[in-house]
Amino acid sequence: MTSLPHPILILLSPLLAGLLIPILAPRLGEKISKIGIIAQVISFFLSLILLYDVTVNPPISIAPLNAQDFLGFGLYIDRLSAVMMLLVTGVSTLIHVFSRNYLHQDTGYTRFFTLLSLITFALLYLVASPNLLMLLVFWQLISWLLYLLLIHNHVHQPTIKAGFKTLIILRIGDICFLGGVILAYQLYGTLEFPHIFERAAESTAVISLLPGIEMKGVTAVALLIFVGAMSKSAQFPMHVWLPDTMYGPTPVSALMHAGIVNAGGFLLNRLAPLYGLSPTTLNLIFFLGALTTILGASIMLVQNDAKKMLGYSTVAQMGYMIMECGLGAFALAIFHFIAHGLFKASFFLGAGSVIHSTRIEPKAPTAPKISQVLSEPKPKAPFSRLIWLTGFITTLILPLFILFMAHDVFHIPLNDEAHGAVIFLFFGWVTSSQAIISLYRMNAVSSWKVVSAMIGTLTLIVFTYLFAGELFTLFLYPVPGEAAFYFETAALPAVIFDFFVVLTALMIISVWVFLYAKARGQHILMPAWIEDLKIKYYVRLMNRLYIDLFYQRCAQRITGLAQKIDKRYLAWLP
């Protein structure tokens, strides 16, 4: 319990801004953006103080003012909440500042800033919710506010269509989440976080919707809530909304990719003790995350629309984050999405100025015409053995290097049954391999600068993951043994885990072999059926595996059925 007002002020500040902006807009015009910016700056600095406060003191709990009503507006702020509040207020401040000029003379200026302040408030309350019901309340509000922000340009039909698609998928997730909350209340009689976790651990309840098919109560609750997380974090098969939302204003894209899609990861972290009781759910989360990563990355590679590529890049990253949660590495997921969020926000906010510079720069290269590209002979790419060797060796010797550092320098036990340490190392290896392969693709010229960049990337990623693995986990889950317990619960059968690691390692090595051959102008002979498969899958991936089409067909079928019922079978009934 605390008497400090700053946690409340952090939330009130954007809320007040959201309420004041439409009231003062007729008098202040575009100056109202300053109200939003000031509110976000106040919240950001107070969030910094709050983070320090909860780092040195126990979590802050503020009892609701309206305790007699079931929507009690209390607060619970622990380290996880404080970190999230800092991220939300930081990104929101940048987005507010950026939007001030970006939306200059826009007819929806007031509406945009009102909604931006309100969604910031909703995000802040979401991460500071004292119980599952309040979390659900703000979870749903975020879906609705995001939809309203996405349809900012509401005279543009594709924008409206994409906005509606987003809303309907998010609402399906929200409703499953609602089902999970109702079930949790029915099973445990409470929605307060600590009490749910306690009662879920004690409960042996099972539920049965069909005779003979039973499921542990905690698994059913965790699965239903996870569907909510899937929708917000764009997990397969609920990922289709994210790549289509690029019609929204750039600041909304930045907010969405840096903040809102991370809500799923936050939810899993907040309910980590509940998920820790359900190994089945964690294993499913891992597989869905892995599937989303693979599909997201594969579809991204073959898209010919830059915006869709960005969308699928986020889908893949979210899959990666969810996969980490599925392995019990909850803190790592938080670390991952903070890094990804900042990177993506800067990417989106910077994109406009790059385009602008290109437009005003007379020397900027223009895109060649297709006929020109076809007629001119393609220059042979210079092969750099130095670069290739650096990449190949670093990605292959990296595991050994990490093992050495982890075991002998950081003294992380590697022989645990839950693979906890191996997971951190594995993710570090995969991430750095991915980064180095990308660097190699972009800079296939012989240069010590590129070599330095590769080694720098390697070092940075390895140490970042080790930092995340050790310090950040300890920071977010300070109770001794808690993080290890999650790893143990999430542990996959050794055969599956080893298979997954070996498969990924083989994929990385194959990429290096492929790059080597390609750079030397050589062709790797493949059986005909593999070539056929490549073409088939290329087309399928380019069409996004027809998942969007499938949903469209489903919607048409439902509407067709409704037409039949309305006009043929029940035309006599008003």
Added chain:
Amino acid sequence: METTINITQTLILVPIFGAILGLFFRKKPKALKGWFFAITSLILFAIFLNPESVAPTTKSLALLIALAAWLCILARYLESNTAFDLFEILILMGLGFGFLFSVKPLNHIFLASIFALLISMQWRIGGEASAPEKFWVIGLNGLAIILLGTASLFSAQNEAILLSLAYSMLLPLFPFHGAYAVFLKRFPGALPPFLSLFLPSLGLHGLLPQIQMLPPGIKHLLLVCAISGIIIGGLRSLVQIRVPDVLSQIALVFWSVLWWHFSRPEASTNTALLFLSAVALSLCGLFLMWHGLAARFGNLIINQFGGLSSAMPRFSVLFVLLCTAAMGLPLFGVFSGFIKMAFSSTSGFSWGLLFTLFAWVFASWRIPTLMQSLLFGKQNPQWIYDDLGLGETTAFSLLLAVLFILGVAPQTLMELQHFPELSAHLSATRMENNP
């Protein structure tokens, strides 16, 4: 007791006499609206300040009906023709109070009068309704009158079944929702918004004493009808092309959720009242908004509208907020009402509950598409757009304020059962079941 009778009698008589006196202003719509507004304000004030005389549930329902009448009169868009519907609203309100405040057999006489009045109203505007629609109205309302008149001849349990059937015409239950749907689709002016709230409120009042007496077999039947209502209403709402048709199907979906609640042993008066108030007010608001549009532009199909968000900003903001409430999103009453219903279950996760979640999917699908069709897209250059007036804006703002209070502080407003007590009750029940 004497005081009680006087106040309730006054509440019955004032609207009826007010309507009769209103005949003096029948050629002056503005003056008529002012007179009726004064009458309904007086009634609202009287019910609000009279906490002791009637049961809390009855008082809440009376307050809800008076509030709906007040809002409908305030937000009534004045056209050049007479405001005939306002007379009907006052007379129906008077008869409705008669049903709420009197006891058997007088209450049944009041209710039968309401059914008869509705049949006569349907007869007068029969030209707009199709032959099957007329059949539904006359058939169902006639059946309800017969049931009300004959139910007392049977045993207590059979009487409860017959009366519940009669009340299912008021609080719509599939397949007896036809008359309600026709009223909402065909009646002119501010009658549909008023009736969308008025009839279910009377239905709830009549149903509450009967529901505990229904045998389990009938409750199973209620569950089947409720689930059918959710699915059929939800699916049919997707393909309607006129706003009242969409809203009447959405109404069926939400009222089916209430019937699902009644089909369960743990059905609670307070929870049902909260849900009914929130849903009824949301529907009343949506129908009122539609009345405003239809009065301005005509009874057009949905796709003929578009671009209202730029042309009518006040309308758009309030409509978006009302859609938020009607979709069952927090922080409005429909969400809180449903959550309270769902949490009161002691029977675990059931198919019934699963189907009620479909109601939310349908609402989240149809209401935003309706909103998009009306508000977004391009404006019609040939139309003259006229944004909401002061009366309409005030009415909708107050309506939203009430829905918000129902959402965040229903305990304060409606003296509902305390949430933790429910929690304790559930835990105790579970411990008994699993010693």
